[in-house]
Amino acid sequence: MTRTGADLLRVRALDDRGASTGLDRLLSEAEFRDFAADSEQHQPRWVFADTARLYPLLLAGGVRLKRAHDLRLCHAILRLAEASAHSALANAPAGRWDQAPPVAVAAPTTGTTLFDLEPDEPAAGEGAGPEDGLTEFKAQLDAVRTAAEPGRLRLLLAAESVGALIAAEMQFAGLPWQSAIHDRLLTAELGPRVPAGLRPERLEDLAAGIRAALGDHTINPDSPPELLRALNRAGVTTASTRAWELQRIDHPVIEPLLRYKKLARLLSNNGWYWMESWIINDRFHPEYLPGGVVTGRWATRGGGALQLPRQVRGAVVADPGWTFVVADAAQLEPRILAALSHDTAMATAGRGTDLYAGIVASGVVETRAHAKVAMLGAMYGATSGESGRLLPRLARAYPRALALTEAAARAGERGDVVSTRLGRSSPRPGAAWQDDQGRATEAGATAGDERRARSQARDWGRFTRNFIVQGSAAEWALCWMAEIRKGLWDLPGIAEAGNASGEPGGPGANPFLAAPHLVFFLHDEVIVHTPAALADRVATIVTAAAATAGRLLFGDFPVDFPLTCVIVDSYADAK
DNA sequence: CGAGCCCGCGCG
DNA sequence: AAAGCGCGCGGGCTCG
Numbered sequence: 133m134t135r136t137g138a139d140l141l142r143v144r145a146l147d148d149r150g151a152s153t154g155l156d157r158l159l160s161e162a163e164f165r166d167f168a169a170d171s172e173q174h175q176p177r178w179v180f181a182d183t184a185r186l187y188p189l190l191l192a193g194g195v196r197l198k199r200a201h202d203l204r205l206c207h208a209i210l211r212l213a214e215a216s217a218h219s220a221l222a223n224a225p226a227g228r229w230d231q232a233p234p235v236a237v238a239a240p241t242t243g244t245t246l247f248d249l250e251p252d253e254p255a256a257g258e259g260a261g262p263e264d265g266l267t268e269f270k271a272q273l274d275a276v277r278t279a280a281e282p283g284r285l286r287l288l289l290a291a292e293s294v295g296a297l298i299a300a301e302m303q304f305a306g307l308p309w310q311s312a313i314h315d316r317l318l319t320a321e322l323g324p325r326v327p328a329g330l331r332p333e334r335l336e337d338l339a340a341g342i343r344a345a346l347g348d349h350t351i352n353p354d355s356p357p358e359l360l361r362a363l364n365r366a367g368v369t370t371a372s373t374r375a376w377e378l379q380r381i382d383h384p385v386i387e388p389l390l391r392y393k394k395l396a397r398l399l400s401n402n403g404w405y406w407m408e409s410w411i412i413n414d415r416f417h418p419e420y421l422p423g424g425v426v427t428g429r430w431a432t433r434g435g436g437a438l439q440l441p442r443q444v445r446g447a448v449v450a451d452p453g454w455t456f457v458v459a460d461a462a463q464l465e466p467r468i469l470a471a472l473s474h475d476t477a478m479a480t481a482g483r484g485t486d487l488y489a490g491i492v493a494s495g496v497v498e499t500r501a502h503a504k505v506a507m508l509g510a511m512y513g514a515t516s517g518e519s520g521r522l523l524p525r526l527a528r529a530y531p532r533a534l535a536l537t538e539a540a541a542r543a544g545e546r547g548d549v550v551s552t553r554l555g556r557s558s559p560r561p562g563a564a565w566q567d568d569q570g571r572a573t574e575a576g577a578t579a580g581d582e583r584r585a586r587s588q589a590r591d592w593g594r595f596t597r598n599f600i601v602q603g604s605a606a607e608w609a610l611c612w613m614a615e616i617r618k619g620l621w622d623l624p625g626i627a628e629a630g631n632a633s634g635e636p637g638g639p640g641a642n643p644f645l646a647a648p649h650l651v652f653f654l655h656d657e658v659i660v661h662t663p664a665a666l667a668d669r670v671a672t673i674v675t676a677a678a679a680t681a682g683r684l685l686f687g688d689f690p691v692d693f694p695l696t697c698v699i700v701d702s703y704a705d706a707k
Numbered sequence: 708c709g710a711g712c713c714c715g716c717g718c719g
Numbered sequence: 720a721a722a723g724c725g726c727g728c729g730g731g732c733t734c735g
Contacts, residue, residue: 355731
């Protein structure tokens with residue numbers, strides 16, 4: 133499945149090894165939609181150069197696909213994976229499949245849809261003809277077939293690819309978002325709306341309070357350097373204007389200043405301008421970027437979808453007759469670490485309970501807060517503070533888990549590669565890093581050279597230490613979502629559910645929007661929008677999917693992945 | 708006046 | 720002086 137230059141799509145049928153089985157056609161987009169709808173009866177695996185560019189076309193036409201293989205995303209994994217390091221693909225010079233995807237244009241305001249695609253890309257570089265996709269697919273199949281433990285890579289590529297389908301579906305569906313509620317919320321916090329560039333009443337009042345407390349009537353509280361100078365002039369000794377540092381200072385300016393910072397952030401990041409840019413027909417359509425983070429986590433582009441502050445989640449409200457199933461994997465990363473390292477003691481601490489509470493119950497530390505900060509320290513590489521002090525106790529109780537994070541850190545410090553459970557490997561540090569390490573071992577190296585090299589080595593070690601945990605957790609989350617999607621696939625729509633309320637999206641909406649579907653994903657948390665009558669069944673599916681994801685990654689190793697799963701009409705009520 | 712940096716902070 | 724991981728985004732600010 134590739135694009136040709138003339139807005140035609142080339143479609144070919146292949147067997148398991150990528151060999152052509154005869155069918156080879158050029159179709160217009162409309163013809164392709166019909167073709168895809170027909171072909172879905174046989175549940176083929178669609179091989180796409182870039183799911184994000186093609187799938188929205190199908191979704192807009194009401195066609196949903198079950199299985200896919202995304203060449204661009206899978207290439208990125210195989211290019212770096214240690215398990216396929218010997219393959220032709222991994223050793224070929226960089227080419228078209230190593231390039232960043234073309235930037236899709238997200239409409240910032242009403243008038244166009246979010247799904248406009250750029251004009252077709254020109255043939256990019258050498259060998260970018262229509263054969264290129266097929267050649268690449270064969271190279272990927274070969275890289276997997278000849279890899280160590282091909283089953284893991286195969287699962288990873290399938291999970292990454294279904295993630296691309298889900299990402300497109302979620303962008304298409306959008307997160308239900310009530311502009312009216314959002315507007316009321318902003319007005320209550322900031323005061324009535326004012327034209328862009330002006331401060332709403334509440335912010336203006338607070339700015340006046342800040343100026344009065346500092347005895348300076350010209351201060352712009354939005355300028356950190358200016359603010360810092362004014363604070364120091366007023367006898368407030370601080371090295372920065374960070375909220376957590378200001379919090380500890382006793383001075384009349386602190387209270388209005390902290391309040392100002394909070395509200396100014398709300399206005400600039402999720403204020404009226406944001407609302408008008410991103411909310412269309414009471415839906416938020418962020419652009420998800422599967423594999424957008426080196427660890428395999430998703431990123432988003434535009435709208436800050438992965439940073440929705442709790443302050444505004446009250447605007448996320450289910451349609452009439454519908455509700456949300458909001459599920460969150462409890463202490464996901466430590467559980468992943470326990471399973472990765474086969475640390476049965478740590479896994480046992482999390483059995484049937486809050487993992488941090490289990491650590492306390494085992495007598496390792498005194499409080500849940502201590503357990504949490506110690507675990508985060510182990511996974512992030514803390515060396516000082518409370519976290520650093522608690523680490524030895526954690527290491528005594530859970531030697532296997534801590535040995536694994538330490539080994540990952542040492543590997544990174546040497547410049548070595550580490551890999552996740554399913555085989556996504558970390559990038560190597562850049563040339564500057566290598567140069568600095570080399571310089572520190574040469575004869576004329578200064579103490580400064582050595583210090584610098586050591587510091588950078590430790591930085592990279594903290595990255596690789598975290599990579600194995602964050603990346604494996606991202607794989608669990610992909611499998612979880614894939615299983616949820618599979619479970620939801622066969623649920624009935626609104627009509628069959630015996631609920632007469634309107635279907636979301638209005639007339640002509642995609643039929644899959646009339647049945648339960650995923651509308652949001654945030655690293656270890658999902659939201660399913662569902663007819664209220666089906667919410668219990670959805671919750672059962674989501675819960676079972678978590679257990680299945682655990683088995684897919686870790687087989688029989690006895691580690692639990694419990695969820696907090698609630699049925700709520702507003703996201704604000706989720707926790 | 709735009710490009711690109713830093714700062715600060717939202718999320719996990 | 721160094722400092723627990725990964726991101727995206729907006730505002731200020733500097734520089735060409």
